Amino acid sequence: MSLIAPVVDRIVETAILEDMGWGDITTELLVPDSLQAHGSFLMKADGVLAGLEVAGLVFLKVDPSLVFTPLKRDGDRVKKGDVVATVRGSAAGILKAERTALNFLQRLSGTATLTAKFVEIVAGLKTRVSETRKTTPGLRYLEKYAVRVGGGINHRHHLGDGILIKDNHLVALYRAGLSLRDIIDKAKKNAPHTLKVEVEVTSIPDAVTAAEAGADIILLDNMSPEEMRKAVEAVAGRVKLEASGGINLENARVIAETGVDIISVGALTHSARALDISLELEYE
Amino acid sequence: MSLIAPVVDRIVETAILEDMGWGDITTELLVPDSLQAHGSFLMKADGVLAGLEVAGLVFLKVDPSLVFTPLKRDGDRVKKGDVVATVRGSAAGILKAERTALNFLQRLSGTATLTAKFVEIVAGLKTRVSETRKTTPGLRYLEKYAVRVGGGINHRHHLGDGILIKDNHLVALYRAGLSLRDIIDKAKKNAPHTLKVEVEVTSIPDAVTAAEAGADIILLDNMSPEEMRKAVEAVAGRVKLEASGGINLENARVIAETGVDIISVGALTHSARALDISLELEYE
């Protein structure tokens, strides 16, 4: 579950520049350079951690002399009151980096925690949890990392690494006189051999057609659990089934119990609440 | 409430590259270049719009021949069922840009809508609503814009454009033997003349000291409404009072009624839910 250094470097640098602006004037005016401090990252809520490495990188980039020590690892379940990392060194350095480090840690832990809740709800079933492309502009790489950390699997990263024929494509192609079968045939025939073909369907017959035409994945969009179950009966085993649309913590179990292989949940990234974590400072 | 072109350009380009990857393979394989479409941005929920201009920019950058027409303006209150903008032109172009445009529009409208709820709750009082520095890394500029659009006012943008002496600074300085009065004196004496000095206090006597020392703003951190009211009585008029910490839609009115000038709410940016908006396509 590692992160790629140059990708994360750029995101972190952008964030530091954004929060630092022309310099931390308060700290520079008041806090002596020689003052040493020791900070503890304290959980104010239960959840799953994500972003410790990113938080550490923030401190390193702001002040390379700071020592950041993770006490937990990304993916660990933690409780309110746990200390999950410490940072030690120049008080001025810690004060400058604090907010940016927390912004990453809280937000990514929020997504990991929400993902873990969905994973827990479907525990014991074969269904896996995935995010969508409804991510925060500029943070997709890290948000997808947080989904993996929370126990989910990633959907395609962008428009270029998977073929997903959605309703808006289908409507256009139907108008051009193609049948669902034609469309999938065309996609399969022309697609790069390394990419899967996924197609969105809204009825059982269409699901059957898609499976017969060789689609690799079928997206069941906004179907009722009853219909999903029928779709599973009709095509499971021949093709992966993904449920999407309006899935929440209340209905996830019921949907997973229909036998679909994946549930994809936009809220993991577009509406996760930040996990509350604070940095408690002591001076030396 | 305008946006600065080069700043937004960079954010939007990053988002497009992130979502496009190596190209929209689905659309390229299936959708004929000549197909024309007409899309309607349809509200799936009530709220306050923010990001129409940004969404339009996404379409323009992906395909300059597309025509994006806003029917509403940022800041407008809209209802479920409203069509707030249209886009017309190459179906392929629209399909490629759709998700990125919606990601901006939904997320920024989410923050604007939440801000507007707080503003509404304190309506009739003098209290204004502000965000904090708990923003999404990389999106602060747009999130602060969304707060303004929702009726809020912006707090300092970063560590460089305001002096805010927080608990972590105070603890350090007390240890060094300075009194609150000393600290504020030092800040006032050395600060650039264009910057205000804000100080966080946790007691009424400290609020009084801060006001007497000439602080421009006093931050009442996690005080009870009762204490806030006392602080207002003690110093209002001489200095701006800002309440912060754990403010939510339930307690905002009570807090505002204490007479504080500003409530600053981290959730506006760290935990706003995306506003549900869809793009409905028709082909021509």
Added chain:
Amino acid sequence: MSLIAPVVDRIVETAILEDMGWGDITTELLVPDSLQAHGSFLMKADGVLAGLEVAGLVFLKVDPSLVFTPLKRDGDRVKKGDVVATVRGSAAGILKAERTALNFLQRLSGTATLTAKFVEIVAGLKTRVSETRKTTPGLRYLEKYAVRVGGGINHRHHLGDGILIKDNHLVALYRAGLSLRDIIDKAKKNAPHTLKVEVEVTSIPDAVTAAEAGADIILLDNMSPEEMRKAVEAVAGRVKLEASGGINLENARVIAETGVDIISVGALTHSARALDISLELEYE
């Protein structure tokens, strides 16, 4: 076969800055600003064109007043002596942009032409031609475009959009006590549902094992045509077969006739010769 504007913009800008340096001193010293010219892109060899749009973008970025008119399209087969595009306008502008435009056009056409030769050699068979990751650093996006233009299909774009278990992975995993079956099981079980699993094999039994374990694609590395034929007999239909390693214009037909689905050819990108094209200028 469209190109993504912001991606190409950056590559083209880098190239212009690289070739322009501090300005075209020769042209500035000698060529009057008012001089108008008309240039013709003349084929000095037969081949398949790729990069006309990119060449046009170079002229546009160097001097927006230039008019670049393609007379052919990317993918067209052209003959020595054909004029494939014209550019008209300020002589100084054309002279400044000429070399960079040609560098793109000649190089991309070189790859498209070589790809087309392979495609032609396997004509009539189901085998398709693909490139590898042996691309020019910084130009992969455009080189893969040239492969498509030449009639090939693209392999995975990078390490993130496909699972390809190569010999170096297998050796490591065998040492850890896993069997080929175990390895593929593990990959299938943990992989994101949208990604295919490809595995490299060097024997027929391994190919059979891989097919039974559910690999999506089997890479036959440096096998003899005889062995490939056996592999095809053993597993074709159940799984895609890709031949790789030492494929050239001499042996490509024989390899394709074994029945493999894809031949992947590193030389398309690492050793294609530039196609000879010149710009003939006339002044007005």
Added chain:
Amino acid sequence: MSLIAPVVDRIVETAILEDMGWGDITTELLVPDSLQAHGSFLMKADGVLAGLEVAGLVFLKVDPSLVFTPLKRDGDRVKKGDVVATVRGSAAGILKAERTALNFLQRLSGTATLTAKFVEIVAGLKTRVSETRKTTPGLRYLEKYAVRVGGGINHRHHLGDGILIKDNHLVALYRAGLSLRDIIDKAKKNAPHTLKVEVEVTSIPDAVTAAEAGADIILLDNMSPEEMRKAVEAVAGRVKLEASGGINLENARVIAETGVDIISVGALTHSARALDISLELEYE
């Protein structure tokens, strides 16, 4: 023959991001973090090495804990079977960086090797070998380095660091009524004193005129060896003579024997074949 760190850093980072995409999913799914490996860069062909330092930088940037040890130096002639460098450390790190490192090393060694062949062919003569501006967009800096490593000398880097009056300039200026003498006078008079003036000629009288007018270098474009010899007789000693156009390994010696000072060869950069090098991994 050193490289400039910030320039190479940017090229290498771009290449890593391009090949890594969203992460090496295969390695992350399968290869344990703790697995250590030892890789040997093995020559699969004879040639001249270029790019060892760049390859080492790729490993360093992907995983700073890897130890890359060059056993040869850029410029060394190596034989098939030679091990030219090793890399040791995390197997996952090596697997991620392998392809990008090889892409640089093979390509730059290809240019160095081809340059060395030309240098060898003209050995014993005073003629030196140079490249042209027909370089790969984005890689000119490294390709010119490879030419130096192969024993060549660099031509001007871009349009700004030398005056080269080519046929396309001359045609324009003749039309404006200037003679060759006028043109060179004008260039000499107005050029910055630090820049040389080179002019392309196609006849002996023009070569004589150019020399008399004080051109620093005369470019003999596509002349026959016979004509070149005459040009040398007419002006050598007074001015540098550079032969260009259609020079290949077959005719380079004959051309050099005419007495020209430099032969400039576009193929060094636009059509060099990558030198075959592989990375052989062993696990520890």
Added chain:
Amino acid sequence: MSLIAPVVDRIVETAILEDMGWGDITTELLVPDSLQAHGSFLMKADGVLAGLEVAGLVFLKVDPSLVFTPLKRDGDRVKKGDVVATVRGSAAGILKAERTALNFLQRLSGTATLTAKFVEIVAGLKTRVSETRKTTPGLRYLEKYAVRVGGGINHRHHLGDGILIKDNHLVALYRAGLSLRDIIDKAKKNAPHTLKVEVEVTSIPDAVTAAEAGADIILLDNMSPEEMRKAVEAVAGRVKLEASGGINLENARVIAETGVDIISVGALTHSARALDISLELEYE
């Protein structure tokens, strides 16, 4: 008075790339890699140092093996003949970085020295010295640092971190029928609570109105010392007074003696002369 690493990194890298171009050809041709040198930064004039840290960063980025040792600190007053820093290591590395390091050091010391002269001239008075937005494009961050180093205080950094209503705004607003009082009221009412409101006035009555309306700072533009004194009498104590326009070393004391709080001087950044400093090399 610290600098923010990522901000300075970018400025320094840009400068190195600008001065290095395609490599220091002179040093590479002539200076052996093994040659070691020791350089001394020698003051050729008296002044106040600024930019030692930046100069050190230049050497570090060009050649990480160089050892740069400051013997003085930014802000120190130094005399002609003083050695203020040394650099030791590879002669080639030092020669490559020398000019860029000096360009920063001389220029920033020039601004610091001029600032210190103004500060000295107003010594004993309460008046402080500030720069304006008339900075060098791209260097504002460092120039403002140099002003602080020279004993000045910074004015707002850019258009976003302070409200400054200038003559050009006022003319527009008067035309719209607003009075000065209206304008300041409007600004105070709508401004973010963290920002001060500064207003430019040209008469005593306007200064009084501005003070009464609650402006935080009043800018006295191009007033005579006599008028300034009256303005001070009229409003000092209630509001900060800043004098601007045509302030030079000759008139600064007289202006400060009027009792204004701040004098802001464009020349600190737009017209400071570089301080003469040389690097004396010895070889080892």
Added chain:
Amino acid sequence: MSLIAPVVDRIVETAILEDMGWGDITTELLVPDSLQAHGSFLMKADGVLAGLEVAGLVFLKVDPSLVFTPLKRDGDRVKKGDVVATVRGSAAGILKAERTALNFLQRLSGTATLTAKFVEIVAGLKTRVSETRKTTPGLRYLEKYAVRVGGGINHRHHLGDGILIKDNHLVALYRAGLSLRDIIDKAKKNAPHTLKVEVEVTSIPDAVTAAEAGADIILLDNMSPEEMRKAVEAVAGRVKLEASGGINLENARVIAETGVDIISVGALTHSARALDISLELEYE
């Protein structure tokens, strides 16, 4: 004397972002979007204009609807009171861009004006005026443009486009046992054929040696006019002579009269004073 669009684009964008920060809060709070204005760039001093095109680009990038009309051209001599350009359109747009546009225009005109003064002082002589590498970090491209605009010629742009053997190189090479003759021979033998070799000398015999060894340019560093005259007598005609070191408006004529070909003046870029220009706004 044209500018390269992508180079200037980047410099201008950096400057706009630097001055805009998070937006022009004053203008946004106070100036109605609909207000139209007309601005005149008014000379407050005599001088030579440089940067009108750059200033126009600033307005265009801040607000593409603004119309900037140059009434003069770069290189024109203008008088106090002249209006040199106008800008018309949205008052808000003009107010936002004003300072950045002026910062470029004033600074570049300052360098052009100072260059023109040196050119005027040596009028009637063959001596030309050039700048050095003592430029402002990040602005070298534009500063060198301003020197050309002022009538000067550019020295090498950076370390890569000319060989200049300076005292610090010579000391190192003498220590290694080489004579001046050896050093120049070595440089001439190994240098790319397109680059000139310049060498710094401090005595007449060395100048003679350098000329005989074939140096293209000799730099006379800090010589007295008397010595320069002797150097001219000794070697002029065989080689270009450049005087450098301590040249100012007082001694430039005397130095030029010695017969040197070029005087290079660091102050053109490191210590030019900005030319005073203002923008006078009227509202419509």
